[in-house]
Amino acid sequence: MVIKKHIPDLKERHIRLIGYVWENWVPLAVAAFCMVVVAATTSATAFLVKPVLDEIFxxxxxxxxxLMPILVLVLYVLxxxxxxxxxxxxxxxxERIIRKFRDQLYAKISELSLSFYFRxxxxxxxxRITNDxxxxKNMVSKAVAGGLGDVFTILGLIFVIFYRDWKLAIIAMIVLPVAFYPIYEFGRRVRRFSTxxxxxxxELNAFLHETFWGNKIVKAFGMEDSEKERFYAKNEKVFRFEVKTIKAKALASPVMELLGGIGVALIIWYGGSAVIRGDATPGNFFSFMTAVMLLYGPVKKMSKLNNIIQQGLAAVDRVFDILxxxxxxxxxxxxxxLSPPPHRITFKNVTxxxxxxxxxxxxxxxxxxxxxRLGIVGTSGGGKTSLVNLIPxxxxxxxxxxxxxxxxxxxxxxxxxxxxxxxVTQEPILFNDTIRNNIAYGNPEADDHAVFSAAEAAYIHxxxxxxxxxxxxxxxELGNRLSGGQKQRMCIARALLKNTPILILDEATSALDTESEDLVQKALLNLMQGRTSFVIAHRLTTILDADRLIVLSGGRIVEEGDHDFLLSLKxxxxxxxxxxxENGHDAEGAGSAGSMENSQ
Ligand SMILES: Nc1ncnc2c1ncn2[C@@H]1O[C@H](COP(=O)(O)OP(=O)(O)OP(=O)(O)O)[C@@H](O)[C@H]1O
Ligand SMILES: [Mg+2]
Structure with a gap:
């Protein structure tokens, strides 16, 4: 089903790829000119074998x-x-094409919605950005360079062959396509296995990323051995497909050489008898043979080239899938x-x-x-984060x-x-940059004063x-030295600095102790003045003073009102x-069951 869906796209994708190549037509034209020169000089070398042999020897x-040595020298310099x-x-x-692909991939991936990242x-x-x-690139450089160059060379040499002995050339031309068949067949296999x-x-990359990133949990749960086994299994899979690819690649050359050898034997037998009969000069025959021998190189390269193209096309597919x-x-x-702030936000029948x-x-x-100030509470998995994620x-x-x-x-x-x-998201996210730049993320022109005040207000200064x-x-540089609460306060400082009319705090104070929470709470209270705010909290103490509370359970708003009213609903x-x-604290200092749940 998937394959069917892709067939119509393929041609279009290849055309798009040609578009990428064509954008660089100037250096391509220079390269093509050089290829023609290489092809001409190679063919001329074979051509010169006749005068050298017949005239000199x-x-x-x-x-x-x-004359001849000078001519040969000039040819080789050229x-x-x-x-x-x-x-x-x-x-x-x-390299230019690849740079463009990388840029486009990164731009595209970063623009795609969060659901793409989850998939x-x-x-x-x-x-995709590094390997594929x-x-x-390999395909473009080697296939276009190698391929086009070799085509020119092959054409030049074929001309020499026909010019020297057209009858013998026809025999060679019949043998040659037979030698081409393995190119096709092995190429197909290589493509399949290389995909x-x-x-x-x-997959191996994804696994590495996951287990290195989550190494703390791997260790905490004593899963090293089991993760090693999983890695070995995945590595084994890569190995198996690589070996299959290698097998197909490695078979291509010997099979071609064998067929080529049969061809050369035939030519020696037929051409040699013509020289013995006196129908051709030895120079003629050797010039012919040289051209055939020289043909072998580019033809063999063309066989590899097909593999490279097949691998490349598979990668093109994967890249375009994303693009x-x-x-x-x-x-x-x-x-x-949007009208000027403050804002009224309305959810209408949202599913x-x-x-x-x-x-x-x-x-x-x-x-x-x-x-x-809207407080959102509810059981874990009730849909609180999902609800606020819809707003931005x-x-x-x-x-x-x-x-x-x-x-x-x-x-x-x-x-x-x-x-x-x-x-302020549920998990504090900071980037590997300076603390200042992290706080001023998305706000690069903020001056020091503004950054410091934001940090002060978040009690992290x-x-x-x-x-x-x-x-x-x-x-x-800090490595893992930042505590959960410190990270959280930096994220709060970042949000404070952004200074926006709508605020979303998803468990923004969950990693703080009661004392710093009180302080940050005050800062947040100041911040929320006049702003439309959504505050999610498991610790109910943190949102007691919200203007209104909603209780989300199973994706529905089940209760709504202020604290006292909601309590009275029982x-x-x-x-x-x-x-x-009941957890042993009074409501003021509740280190709650809710946040325990959350931290698991
Ligand atoms: N990216 C996602 N893809 C699929 N399902 C998801 C995704 N994120 C959350 N869910 C599901 O949506 C439901 C609500 O999740 P949500 O994160 O909104 O809950 P929450 O109320 O914020 O919980 P918590 O208090 O634990 O943070 C859960 O059942 C969860 O499994
Ligand atoms: Mg949540």
Whole structure:
């Protein structure tokens, strides 16, 4: 089914690839010219065998003895220059094409919606940008360079062959295609196995990424041996496909050589008898033989070239699979402008599915007034994160709509929408850059003062100042030295600095102790003034003072109101509250069952 779907695309993709090549037509033209020179000089070498043999060795012509070596020298100098030009310009084009592919892949992948990242493993995506593009480069440089050059050379040599003895040439021409058959057959196999080998290599990459990244858990659960076994199995798979590829590749040459050898034997028998009969000169025969021998090289290279093309085309397919992926979060056709803040956010009958199986959100109706602080609570997996992820359009709603001041967010340019939203995600995400740049992420023109105040408000400034390099320390230098709470406060500082009318805090204070939480809480309270805020928390103490609370359970809003009202309902909220209360703390300092659940 998949193959059928791909057949119509293939041609189109190859045409697109030719487009990439054609953009570089100037260096290509230079390279092609060099190829013609290489082909001409190679053929001339074979051509000259006749005068050398007949005039110098048979007729002992002294004038020719002076002329020929000089001519040969000139030919070889020309050939050397042309070979350099051919190699240089073809690889130059190859590298340029590959750079473009890498840029486009990265741009495309980073634009695709979050669901794409969930469908594809990070390691696989990485191997598209690093591995596959190299295979394509190989194809472009070697196939176009090698291929075109060899075609010219082959044509030149065939001319020499026919010119020297057309009858003998016809015999050779019948043998030659037989030698070409293995090229086709083995190429097909190589393509098949190399696709599988690349796929398993990508899987191996993904596995490495996962287990290195999650090494702490691997160790904590004593899974080293089991992960080793899994790695061995995956490595074995790569090995098996590689060996199959090698087998197909390795068989191609000997089979061709064997067939070629039969051809040469035939030619010696037929041509030799013509010389013995006196129908041809020895020079004629040897010139012919030289051309046939010289033909062998380029023809053999062409056989490898087919393998390279087959591998390359498979990689082209994988790359275009990504380049042609349509993002499911699209820019609006007729963009609308957002009104000035503060914003009213309305969910109308929102339904949301990650995949077709089960709704994660069902029939959510919610209106958050400008500047309102909405607290979202509920059981783990109830859909809280999913709900807020819809606001910056990390995903689009499956049914219903979300509006900001009456404008559907799908009608607002994505950049304009996200500019209005600051978010602190459930897992703190920092990049390997300086602390300053992490806090000023997306805000590079922010001055030091603004960065420091944001860090102060998030109660992380003091800690940063204690570091030897202060704000210029990179996250990588710190290694794992940052605690969960420190990371979280940096993320809060980053959101504070962005200073937007809409705020989303997904468990933003879950990794803080009660004391620093109190402090950060105050900072957040200040921050939320006048901003439409969505605050998710397991620890109910952190959102007691929200303007309104909603309780999400099984993807539905089951209760709604302020703290006292919800308690009086004696329903879901009451149970959540009760559970935290019973855990041995009073409501003020609840280190809760909820956050325990969350940290698992
Ligand atoms: N990327 C995803 N693909 C498929 N299903 C997902 C994805 N992310 C979450 N889910 C599912 O959606 C449901 C709601 O998840 P969500 O993360 O919104 O819950 P939550 O209320 O934020 O939970 P928690 O309090 O544990 O953070 C869960 O059943 C979860 O398994
Ligand atoms: Mg969540």
């Amino acid at each position: 048979m007729a002992k012509n002294e004038q020719m003895l002076m 050939r050397a220059l042309a070979m350099y030009g051919e190699q240089y310009f073809m690889h130059y084009v190859g 594809h493993k990070t390691g696989v995506l990485m191997s 593009v190299n295979i394509i 599988k080998s690349q796929e398993s290599m990508a 042609e992926t349509e993002t499911d979060v699209r820019e609006p056709a007729n963009p609308a402008a 949301f599915f990650y995949d077709a199986t089960e709704p994660v959100l069902e029939c959510v109706n919610l209106e958050v007034s400008p500047g309102e 359009r990390f995903y689009d709603v499956t049914g219903g709509s979300i509006c900001i001041d009456g404008i559907d967010i799908r009608d607002v340019p994505i950049k304009a929408l996200r500019e209005r939203i600051a978010i 003091e800690f940063i100042c204690q570091l030897p390099k202060g704000y210029h320390t990179t996250i990588g 329903g879901e909220y009451y149970r959540l509250y009760q559970r935290q209360f």
